[in-house]
Amino acid sequence: MQYRLTDTHLYILENSKVLCFARPTNAYKDLGELMENGTLYHISVPEDFESFDHNKALTPGEGGDFFFEEFLNPVLKLINENKK
Numbered sequence: 001m002q003y004r005l006t007d008t009h010l011y012i013l014e015n016s017k018v019l020c021f022a023r024p025t026n027a028y029k030d031l032g033e034l035m036e037n038g039t040l041y042h043i044s045v046p047e048d049f050e051s052f053d054h055n056k057a058l059t060p061g062e063g064g065d066f067f068f069e070e071f072l073n074p075v076l077k078l079i080n081e082n083k084k
Contacts, residue, residue, distance in 0.1 A: 001074065002049065010079050013049045017042055019075075020054045020061065027080040031069060034076050 002013040012019040018041045039061035
């Protein structure tokens, strides 16, 4: 999993898509709460991932609720271990 942490968000690159999650001050309680705060963006050039910023995305984000628990459980752990 290729990811990037900023002060406020976690970005994950997955097959020319960037999944974006807010980094809360308190831990997420479960996967449902995590997905409520997740947005999916499409990028045409994977190399753009290193500089990707959801605030500057040209296309609107969409929900990322099609990801499986096996993918999301490590994401939940990563975010909860790296709270703001």
